[in-house]
Amino acid sequence: MKIFLLTAALAAILTLPAAAQKKPPISQHLAGSLEASQLGFSGTPPALCSPCLFYGGDLNPADLNAAGTSNENTLLILGGSSTYAPYTVPSGATEKITGILFNIQASANFDPNTASYDIRTGIAPGYGGTSLASGSAAPQVQPTGRALLGFTEYTVYVLLPAPLTLTSGEYWFNLTPACTDGATDGSCYVGRFFFSNTTQNTNSIVGAAQPEESMYLNSAFYGISWTNWCDPSLGFNIYQCRAGSYGLTGTARRD
Numbered sequence: 001m002k003i004f005l006l007t008a009a010l011a012a013i014l015t016l017p018a019a020a021q022k023k024p025p026i027s028q029h030l031a032g033s034l035e036a037s038q039l040g041f042s043g044t045p046p047a048l049c050s051p052c053l054f055y056g057g058d059l060n061p062a063d064l065n066a067a068g069t070s071n072e073n074t075l076l077i078l079g080g081s082s083t084y085a086p087y088t089v090p091s092g093a094t095e096k097i098t099g100i101l102f103n104i105q106a107s108a109n110f111d112p113n114t115a116s117y118d119i120r121t122g123i124a125p126g127y128g129g130t131s132l133a134s135g136s137a138a139p140q141v142q143p144t145g146r147a148l149l150g151f152t153e154y155t156v157y158v159l160l161p162a163p164l165t166l167t168s169g170e171y172w173f174n175l176t177p178a179c180t181d182g183a184t185d186g187s188c189y190v191g192r193f194f195f196s197n198t199t200q201n202t203n204s205i206v207g208a209a210q211p212e213e214s215m216y217l218n219s220a221f222y223g224i225s226w227t228n229w230c231d232p233s234l235g236f237n238i239y240q241c242r243a244g245s246y247g248l249t250g251t252a253r254r255d
Contacts, residue, residue: 024192026224032067057200059153069197069217069229089169097248099157100157112177114178115178116134
């Protein structure tokens with residue numbers, strides 16, 4: 001019996017390196033349903049979205065198509081992994097963007113000291129387009145009261161150092177929280193951060209300004225370069241990849 005137990009223990013130890021090398025999944029979501037979801041109502045966006053120029057809508061944890069997409073820069077996801085969500089400034093409009101907020105699902109202690117932001121135009125499959133503004137800043141964080149698959153959701157907001165003026169056209173926004181100080185936060189080695197989707201656009205503000213099926217993943221960690229989340233290789237159905245739960249603060253002028 002002792003020989004058997006020793007052999008079993010040795011076999012388990014030898015399998016650990018292979019298991020450790022396996023990369024964690026790039027998304028978390030339920031199995032999903034291909035049934036179309038009825039859109040929700042416009043209403044109250046997160047408190048941090050003020051003045052709220054745009055909000056795509058809330059995550060619905062009760063929906064089989066509720067999902068989270070990799071959006072993290074940690075000691076586990078080295079090199080980072082970011083989801084970009086689209087937004088359209090209508091013809092004849094000029095908008096000043098003052099801040100970006102993303103709803104993030106976190107698997108561990110969540111108190112990021114910094115978050116990176118990036119605003120781009122011209123993104124296409126395999127092509128990152130042009131960055132109009134990027135950097136990092138100390139974020140404001142508030143719990144939303146929602147959770148998905150045991151991951152607590154938070155609103156993460158960054159105020160831009162200066163307003164960015166945008167004219168009519170399509171743009172993509174990213175806000176990625178960082179957890180890279182393992183000396184003071186051990187969760188940076190194990191924690192996961194996922195960007196929430198929205199399936200009904202509940203509580204949206206001008207939710208139609210987010211083009212459908214146009215979110216992109218760019219990830220050095222996974223070796224994925226500017227891939228649409230609706231690409232079959234990423235495993236989502238068309239409702240899970242349809243739209244992101246995020247918002248923009250700022251003002252708009254219509255000519």
